[in-house]
Each structure stands twice: as C-alpha cells, then as structure tokens.
Amino acid sequence: xxxxxxxxxxxxxxxxVPLGGAHPVSVQSMTNTDTRDARATLGQIxxxxxxxxxxVRVAVPDETAAAALKLIVAESPLPVVADIHFDHRxxxxxxxxxxxxxxxxPGNIGARNCVEAVAHAARERRVPIRVGVxxxxxxxxxxxxxxxxxxxxxxxxxESALHEAAILxxxxxxxxxxxxxxxxxxxTIKAYHALAARCDYPLHxxxxxxxxxxxxxxxxxxGIAILLAEGIGDTIRVSLTSPPVEEARVxxxxxxxxxxxxxxxxxxxxxxxxxxxxxxxxxxxxxxRRIADDEELRRAACTIAVMGCVVNGPGEARHADVGFAGGxxxxxxxxxxxxxxxxxxxxxxxxxxxxVRKLGRKAE
Amino acid sequence: xxxxxxxxxxxxxxxxVPLGGAHPVSVQSMTNTDTRDARATLGQIxxxxxxxxxxVRVAVPDETAAAALKLIVAESPLPVVADIHFDHRxxxxxxxxxxxxxxxxPGNIGARNCVEAVAHAARERRVPIRVGVxxxxxxxxxxxxxxxxxxxxxxxxxESALHEAAILxxxxxxxxxxxxxxxxxxxTIKAYHALAARCDYPLHxxxxxxxxxxxxxxxxxxGIAILLAEGIGDTIRVSLTSPPVEEARVxxxxxxxxxxxxxxxxxxxxxxxxxxxxxxxxxxxxxxRRIADDEELRRAACTIAVMGCVVNGPGEARHADVGFAGGxxxxxxxxxxxxxxxxxxxxxxxxxxxxVRKLGRKAE
Numbered sequence: 035x036x037x038x039x040x041x042x043x044x045x046x047x048x049x050x051v052p053l054g055g056a057h058p059v060s061v062q063s064m065t066n067t068d069t070r071d072a073r074a075t076l077g078q079i080x081x082x083x084x085x086x087x088x089x090v091r092v093a094v095p096d097e098t099a100a101a102a103l104k105l106i107v108a109e110s111p112l113p114v115v116a117d118i119h120f121d122h123r124x125x126x127x128x129x130x131x132x133x134x135x136x137x138x139x140p141g142n143i144g145a146r147n148c149v150e151a152v153a154h155a156a157r158e159r160r161v162p163i164r165v166g167v168x169x170x171x172x173x174x175x176x177x178x179x180x181x182x183x184x185x186x187x188x189x190x191x192x193e194s195a196l197h198e199a200a201i202l203x204x205x206x207x208x209x210x211x212x213x214x215x216x217x218x219x220x221x222t223i224k225a226y227h228a229l230a231a232r233c234d235y236p237l238h239x240x241x242x243x244x245x246x247x248x249x250x251x252x253x254x255x256x257g258i259a260i261l262l263a264e265g266i267g268d269t270i271r272v273s274l275t276s277p278p279v280e281e282a283r284v285x286x287x288x289x290x291x292x293x294x295x296x297x298x299x300x301x302x303x304x305x306x307x308x309x310x311x312x313x314x315x316x317x318x319x320x321x322x323r324r325i326a327d328d329e330e331l332r333r334a335a336c337t338i339a340v341m342g343c344v345v346n347g348p349g350e351a352r353h354a355d356v357g358f359a360g361g362x363x364x365x366x367x368x369x370x371x372x373x374x375x376x377x378x379x380x381x382x383x384x385x386x387x388x389x390v391r392k393l394g395r396k397a398e
Numbered sequence: 399x400x401x402x403x404x405x406x407x408x409x410x411x412x413x414x415v416p417l418g419g420a421h422p423v424s425v426q427s428m429t430n431t432d433t434r435d436a437r438a439t440l441g442q443i444x445x446x447x448x449x450x451x452x453x454v455r456v457a458v459p460d461e462t463a464a465a466a467l468k469l470i471v472a473e474s475p476l477p478v479v480a481d482i483h484f485d486h487r488x489x490x491x492x493x494x495x496x497x498x499x500x501x502x503x504p505g506n507i508g509a510r511n512c513v514e515a516v517a518h519a520a521r522e523r524r525v526p527i528r529v530g531v532x533x534x535x536x537x538x539x540x541x542x543x544x545x546x547x548x549x550x551x552x553x554x555x556x557e558s559a560l561h562e563a564a565i566l567x568x569x570x571x572x573x574x575x576x577x578x579x580x581x582x583x584x585x586t587i588k589a590y591h592a593l594a595a596r597c598d599y600p601l602h603x604x605x606x607x608x609x610x611x612x613x614x615x616x617x618x619x620x621g622i623a624i625l626l627a628e629g630i631g632d633t634i635r636v637s638l639t640s641p642p643v644e645e646a647r648v649x650x651x652x653x654x655x656x657x658x659x660x661x662x663x664x665x666x667x668x669x670x671x672x673x674x675x676x677x678x679x680x681x682x683x684x685x686x687r688r689i690a691d692d693e694e695l696r697r698a699a700c701t702i703a704v705m706g707c708v709v710n711g712p713g714e715a716r717h718a719d720v721g722f723a724g725g726x727x728x729x730x731x732x733x734x735x736x737x738x739x740x741x742x743x744x745x746x747x748x749x750x751x752x753x754v755r756k757l758g759r760k761a762e
Binding site: 065067068075092094117170219220223242243244245249250251252253257259263273274281283300301303304306309314315319339340345346352353 | 429431456457458481483535581587606607609610611620622623638645655657664665666668671678683703704709717
C-alpha cells in the first residue's frame with residue numbers, strides 16, 4: 035500500500051473543488067432524475083451534498099435539460115458537471131448555464147469547428163472537460179484490434195481516451211480530466227496503469243456498471259482501493275444500480291477506510307460468533323441509525339467499538355475512542371482507553387452516544 | 399495488479415480443502431449460533447455451504463460445545479475449524495471430535511506441556527493449526543512498544559503471530575496457517591507485508607471487526623483486494639456484523655470480481671442517470687432475486703448486462719453473454735453479441751433468464 039507516493043498530476047478546478055495535485059481525492063455521483071425537472075434534480079443534489087458528495091454530474095440530453103441546468107447550477111450546493119453526447123450545442127448551452135465542468139468526448143460531439151467552439155468557450159470560462167472511454171463504447175477500429183488480440187483491452191481504452199484528449203490539446207485546451215472504466219476490475223486497472231504512464235492529467239477512477247448495491251460495492255471498493263493504494267486516482271465515482279446517495283456514502287466511507295479523508299464516526303463491530311452473549315448486530319445497527327439521523331454525531335471524528343465477547347472485545351474497545359465490550363446481557367463502557375462503567379445491553383447505544391458527545395465537547 | 403505472481407507458500411490441508419501453494423483462494427466464515435446447539439449450528443453451516451463457503455469455523459468455548467462438535471463434524475458438508483481459547487483440553491477434545499483445523503494461539507492455551515500435547519495430537523491427525531493476532535489482542539509488552547512508537551503496529555502484529563508459530567515449531571509442528579488482522583486497513587496491510595516477508599506459511603487474510611453489512615463490505619473488499627492484488631492471501635474471511643451467510647456470499651463475489659474464482663452469473667448493470675428511460679434498478683434486482691432462488695441459474699457461469707440507455711448500453715450488452723439495452727419502456731435483447739429481439743421492460747427478466755438457460759444447455 036503506497037499511499038504516500040500519490041501520482042503527480044496537474045490541478046484543474048471544478049468550481050471551488052480542485053482535482054489533482056496534492057488535493058484531497060474527491061467524491062462524485064450523478065443524478066438519475068430527469069434533468070428537465072430542475073426541482074427533482076435539486077432535491078437529489080441536496081441529498082448528495084448532505085451525504086458528503088463533492089461534485090455532481092447531470093445528464094444534458096436536450097435543450098430543455100440545458101435550460102433547466104441554469105436553474106440547477108444557480109441553486110446547487112455542489113459544482114455541477116454537464117454530461118453531453120452527440121451535440122456540441124448542448125455543451126455550449128451547458129457552459130452558458132454555468133456548468134463547472136463538462137463530461138464529453140470531442141470525437142462524439144461533431145466536426146472540428148464544433149469542438150473548437152466548445153474548447154474555446156470552456157477555456158474562456160476556465161471550465162475543465164473530462165474525456166473518458168468505457169469498455170462498452172470503445173471505437174470500432176480499436177475494438178476490432180482488441181478482438182483480434184492485437185492490443186489488450188486496457189491499453190486500447192487508454193489509447194482511445196488519450197486520442198480524445200489529443201483532439202482538445204490540438205485546440206489549445208489542456209484543463210483535462212481522464213477516465214477509462216470497464217465493468218471488469220482487471221481491465222479497468224490495466225487501463226488506468228496505461229493512462230497513468232502516459233499523461234499527467236488528473237484521473238477520475240471507478241468501475242462502471244458495477245451492479246446493484248452489495249455487488250456494486252464489492253467491485254467498486256476492490257477496484258478503486260487497488261488503484262488508490264497505488265497512488266492512482268484524483269476523484270472517484272462509485273457506480274451503483276441504486277439511488278445515487280448510496281454512491282456518495284460508499285465513496286466517502288471508502289476514502290475514510292483508506293484513511294484518505296474523514297467521514298464521521300467509524301464503527302468497529304465484531305462479526306459475532308458462538309461466544310457472543312449480547313446482540314451485537316442490533317446494537318451496531320441501532321448506533322448507525324442514530325448517527326445517521328443526527329447532524330452533530332455525523333460530524334464526530336471518532337472510532338466507536340461494539341464488541342460481543344471477552345476475547346477481542348476489551349482490547350478493541352479500549353483502543354477505540356469509545357467502546358462497549360459485551361458479556362451476558364450487559365457490558366463495559368470504555369472511553370479513551372479507560373473503563374468508565376457497566377451498562378445493560380439495552381442502554382449500550384445511549385451510553386455510547388453520550389460518551390461520543392462528551393468527547394466532542396472536550397475537543398471544542 | 400500483480401495477480402499472476404501469487405506469493406509462494408507451503409500447502410496445508412483443511413479436510414479436503416487445500417490451503418496455499420497454487421490452490422484456489424478459499425472462503426471461510428464462522429457460525430454465530432451457540433455451538434452447543436448442534437442442530438442450529440448445522441443449519442447455519444448448510445446455508446454457508448449453499449452460498450459457496452469452503453471452510454467453516456465454530457467457537458468451542460466449553461466441554462459441552464466440544465461434545466456437540468462431534469455431531470456437527472459428522473454431518474457438516476464443510477470442513478469444520480474449532481476456535482479455542484484459554485484451555486488446551488478443549489483443543490484435544492476438538493481433535494477427538496474430528497475438527498479439520500484448530501484456531502488457537504499456543505501462548506493462550508496453557509503451559510509448554512499442554513501445547514506439546516495439542517501439537518502432538520494435531521500432527522498425528524494431520525490437522526493444521528491457525529495462529530493469529532488481532533490488533534485488539536496484541537501481547538502487553540509489544541503493545542507498550544507500539545504505544546511508545548518503538549515499533550509500528552503492523553510489524554508488532556507480525557512479530558507476535560510469528561512468536562506464536564515459533565512455539566508450535568519448537569514442538570516440531572509446522573502445519574501452520576497465520577493471520578494478522580486489524581480493523582484498520584493500513585495496519586492490516588502492513589502486518590501482512592511484514593508476515594509475508596518473514597515466513598512461507600499460507601496466510602488467512604481479512605479485516606477484522608469491519609462493521610455492519612455495507613461498511614463492512616467496503617472495508618473488507620478494499621483491504622482484501624489490495625492484498626490479493628499483491629499476491630498475498632491463500633484463504634479469506636470477510637468479517638461482517640451481519641448473518642454469516644453474507645460473509646460467504648461477499649467473499650465469493652469478491653473472488654469472482656477479481657477473476658480468481660467463478661461464482662455464478664455476473665450482472666453488469668448501469669448506475670442509471672437522467673438519460674435512463676427504463677427501470678434498470680428494478681430489472682437488475684429482480685434478476686438477482688430470480689438467480690438466487692434457482693439452483694441451475696446460480697451455477698451458470700456467464701455475464702448478464704442490464705443497461706438503461708443508448709450511450710453505453712448496446713456496447714456493454716453486446717459484450718456480455720446475454721444483455722438487455724433499454725430504451726423507452728422496452729429494449730433490445732442480445733445473446734453472444736448478436737441482437738436477437740425486442741422485449742418490453744416488464745418481460746426483460748424472463749427473456750434474459752430464458753437466454754441464460756439456452757446458453758447453459760448449449761454448453762452442456
């Protein structure tokens with residue numbers, strides 16, 4: 035795990051959020067509301083912002099959506115990225131609407147003069163552009179070479195993405211972010227390796243079409259973690275076939291788990307076994323629910339241990355900021371390593387929360 | 399991702415399941431029933447086996463549990479590991495009961511002659527022993543050195559685990575598996591690095607006390623994937639504060655995602671966006687449910703794509719063995735790259751399953 039040697043990149047600015055360089059890895063998601071419905075889209079953006087999302091993308095499939103984008107940008111608490119396909123006029127309209135970034139491939143939006151117009155308008159507004167290739171949308175000639183084993187899929191994806199970047203470079207535009215996603219972890223990782231070796235643009239990383247909640251979390255956490263551990267990745271998106279707010283939560287939790295960014299209290303809870311004499315699953319779940327519902331608790335940067343037996347329990351509970359080590363229907367409460375009292379299982383959550391609040395007040 | 403350079407280890411045998419060498423990485427879990435209740439424990443083991451678990455561990459906290467272990471071992475479809483603390487007589491009883499492996503630390507079960515008795519009995523039966531240290535149960539003197547910054551936590555954990563292994567080695571016992579788990583990913587990874595550099599025993603890897611379902615999956619998938627990508631890990635356990643069957647499913651899905659072992663159909667589904675005109679979340683979830691409920695489908699080794707738009711949809715759907723690319727309330731069905739028909743959104747799941755079955759029959 036080489037987290038101290040993060041890959042060196044340029045920095046681009048997505049509104050107030052810097053990407054690349056030594057800036058924190060940011061978390062992105064994408065709304066799945068109809069963008070033309072600005073209210074619904076803003077509602078989802080508010081949810082994403084509350085869950086710790088840094089940057090939000092919205093699809094802009096037509097002019098009505100581009101018009102709605104103006105309202106969305108005006109009220110969004112997060113910088114808004116416009117996702118554009120097929121038509122450069124939508125990109126120009128999105129820039130007029132105040133988009134903080136464009137997501138498009140120049141090869142996909144029209145002829146050379148169209149691309150020049152977009153690059154010029156984006157440069158004037160200091161708006162970066164993400165280019166990117168998904169395994170499912172690889173150019174036909176590269177795909178043929180992959181299928182004939184002339185070039186590995188990962189290298190072909192990097193080649194294709196850099197080809198898109200080169201079109202912008204020829205227009206004098208270099209505020210570029212790049213992505214190369216596949217639904218397959220190995221192909222994705224190889225594509226990012228190839229990309230990282232060949233450019234110094236900030237990289238947007240993720241596993242695409244990763245699946246429904248649990249399966250998508252498995253694939254995304256595994257693939258993104260392997261890349262981040264190698265120092266690759268400046269902004270991440272967890273793609274889930276699930277409400278977007280889950281993508282933001284999972285992304286933030288992943289960065290927290292890798293100690294790259296804090297994200298509220300971390301609950302350390304044991305898997306339970308035949309030795310467990312207290313309902314650890316219920317206590318840990320109740321604790322999570324209470325934290326999720328409470329703004330003050332959500333912001334507390336601490337570890338809370340919920341342990342069910344005397345084997346590893348007291349050790350873990352003592353190491354956490356606040357801990358509960360359960361025995362038969364009751365347990366011991368620890369705070370900052372010291373035993374501070376006994377508590378019944380049913381009062382454990384209340385007592386843990388009380389201690390978390392006390393620590394928070396001391397820290398102020 | 400260096401999956402081709404798996405770390406070289408000895409092989410030990412847990413019943414019929416070999417660990418280490420070039421053998422497939424196996425998936426473990428632990429029952430959380432009262433081991434003294436053999437029926438309940440066997441019920442949970444049957445669930446674990448159906449979910450693809452390879453090896454199951456049960457806590458053996460007392461003599462009644464050791465007696466129940468005999469019944470459990472006799473009927474268990476999986477090799478059973480006995481988890482022993484404090485008392486070497488329980489280890490001897492577990493060996494008598496037919497345990498396929500012991501999980502214990504010799505420093506924790508009694509004096510030298512007690513350890514010798516266990517090592518001797520285990521060697522006679524060719525039963526391996528896993529020794530392991532959790533961050534929460536580190537020896538007092540090493541813990542003091544960690545707290546005074548004299549030694550990093552990871553190195554201390556490896557040191558402690560190898561100290562336990564050395565006690566067995568001095569008894570002439572070398573059928574050893576080692577683990578060094580923390581609830582912290584970085585510490586866990588550093589501990590396994592230290593361990594991998596200093597021994598050739600097969601390694602049991604996992605992140606301990608990883609938390610409730612989603613958070614636990616994030617931490618476990620990230621930590622275990624980083625290690626496996628480095629070639630470290632011969633058997634894995636995903637620790638979740640959740641029913642054990644989830645641990646087995648997540649473990650198997652993780653190995654599948656890393657292309658280390660197949661585990662039924664892989665569903666590739668898009669995250670949906672403002673462009674989606676068909677309920678991808680509902681279709682993907684329904685497809686997963688139908689597969690989970692059907693033995694034949696659960697065993698099908700294929701990819702199924704469920705995509706919601708015309709941008710990446712047809713590309714991904716064409717690459718998958720079977721695919722659906724949705725438009726407005728309907729979509730196109732692909733099989734092995736060829737369009738084979740249109741289908742309404744409500745018939746999509748039936749049609750996808752029909753095509754999966756056809757492919758299965760062709761493969762036979």
